[in-house]
Amino acid sequence: xxxxxxxxxxxxxxxxxxxxxxxxxxxxxxxxxxxxxxxxxxxxxxxxxxxxxxxxxxxxxxxxxxxxxxxxxxxxxxxxxxxxxxxxxxxxxxxxxxxxxxxxxxxxxxxxxxxxxxxxxxxxxxxxxxxxxxxxxxxxxxxxxxxxxxxxxxxxxxxxxxxxxxxxxxxxxxxxxxxxxxxxxxxxxxxxxxxxxxxxxxxxxxxxxxxxxxxxxxxxxxxxxxxxxxxxxxxxxxxxxxxxxxxxxxxxxxxx
Amino acid sequence: xxxxxxxxxxxxxxxxxxxxxxxxxxxxxxxxxxxxxxxxxxxxxxxxxxxxxxxxxxxxxxxxxxxxxxxxxxxxxxxxxxxxxxxxxxxxxxxxxxxx
Numbered sequence: 597x598x599x600x601x602x603x604x605x606x607x608x609x610x611x612x613x614x615x616x617x618x619x620x621x622x623x624x625x626x627x628x629x630x631x632x633x634x635x636x637x638x639x640x641x642x643x644x645x646x647x648x649x650x651x652x653x654x655x656x657x658x659x660x661x662x663x664x665x666x667x668x669x670x671x672x673x674x675x676x677x678x679x680x681x682x683x684x685x686x687x688x689x690x691x692x693x694x695x696x697x698x699x700x701x702x703x704x705x706x707x708x709x710x711x712x713x714x715x716x717x718x719x720x721x722x723x724x725x726x727x728x729x730x731x732x733x734x735x736x737x738x739x740x741x742x743x744x745x746x747x748x749x750x751x752x753x754x755x756x757x758x759x760x761x762x763x764x765x766x767x768x769x770x771x772x773x774x775x776x777x778x779x780x781x782x783x784x785x786x787x788x789x790x791x792x793x794x795x796x797x798x799x800x801x802x803x804x805x806x807x808x809x810x811x812x813x814x815x816x817x818x819x820x821x822x823x824x825x826x827x828x829x830x831x832x833x834x835x836x837x838x839x840x841x842x843x844x845x846x847x848x849x850x851x852x
Numbered sequence: 853x854x855x856x857x858x859x860x861x862x863x864x865x866x867x868x869x870x871x872x873x874x875x876x877x878x879x880x881x882x883x884x885x886x887x888x889x890x891x892x893x894x895x896x897x898x899x900x901x902x903x904x905x906x907x908x909x910x911x912x913x914x915x916x917x918x919x920x921x922x923x924x925x926x927x928x929x930x931x932x933x934x935x936x937x938x939x940x941x942x943x944x945x946x947x948x949x950x951x952x
Contacts, residue, residue, distance in 0.1 A: 806911070807914075820928055824874075843925055844871075845860070847919075
């Protein structure tokens with residue numbers, strides 16, 4: 597094989613990577629690039645954790661840290677570079693979503709910048725779903741006003757049911773997880789769960805939202821237990837109500 | 853896990869008590885083998901091939917394992933948590949015996 601065509605091919609590849617048009621080739625490259633970066637980050641974090649445990653074993657008085665802050669900060673510029681490289685196209689969104697949630701420190705500039713770009717460049721994208729699922733839970737990181745404004749903007753401008761469904765689901769979950777919830781806040785959260793079901797009825801989030809509503813409406817302490825119909829491990833059909841009159845300990849278990 | 857549940861089943865063998873599992877293993881054949889090996893004598897619903905994402909646990913909004921629910925002899929839910937409150941279980945069984 598002559599050498600020149602190989603060189604030409606390399607030059608051609610170089611121009612493709614630098615090109616602005618977001619063809620399918622670039623989308624494939626970007627997703628491979630994201631997966632590679634994420635794998636590197638996970639490996640570095642796992643190594644960091646191993647070192648923590650080693651150090652703690654040798655010196656039990658050392659405080660154990662759970663968040664690999666140095667590793668996160670080492671990777672932030674890499675994800676930020678990639679986001680800039682794909683700026684303005686959907687391919688940037690996974691990198692921005694990573695940057696949005698990587699550093700949880702209050703008011704950190706990386707989360708703020710990522711949110712600003714997601715809202716200015718990508719607010720109508722269908723690919724915003726993962727970011728949408730995170731934003732309502734970032735009150736401590738971004739401040740509740742910034743979060744509320746972001747939610748309002750996405751709900752107003754994004755036309756995709758799944759994106760909005762995930763906003764509603766996370767917003768409601770954050771409220772229901774709190775120690776104390778006012779009656780009004782709880783009612784609003786349950787309304788959010790219903791919107792999630794309406795907007796994306798076939799999604800996993802809708803099934804979970806149905807579970808939340810079922811628990812709130814049918815499974816509270818003091819309520820009569822709803823029946824369960826199913827099969828046992830041998831495939832024999834039975835019902836929970838077959839054991840009526842006894843005290844029942846219902847045990848959700850698995851061998852893992 | 854299993855020894856504790858086995859001891860409950862034994863302790864309350866002659867009382868108005870039933871331990872009913874909801875098993876969330878994906879592979880029903882594998883779990884049947886474990887049931888035999890570990891002498892699991894109580895009955896379980898199977899949550900289906902989706903495992904922890906199966907229909908019973910999803911409907912009941914269970915996202916942590918184990919989860920224990922206690923139902924009194926009148927059919928009312930009295931307790932839900934990741935760990936059993938044994939004193940409450942004993943109280944509920946005592947109450948059920950008085951009625952019997």
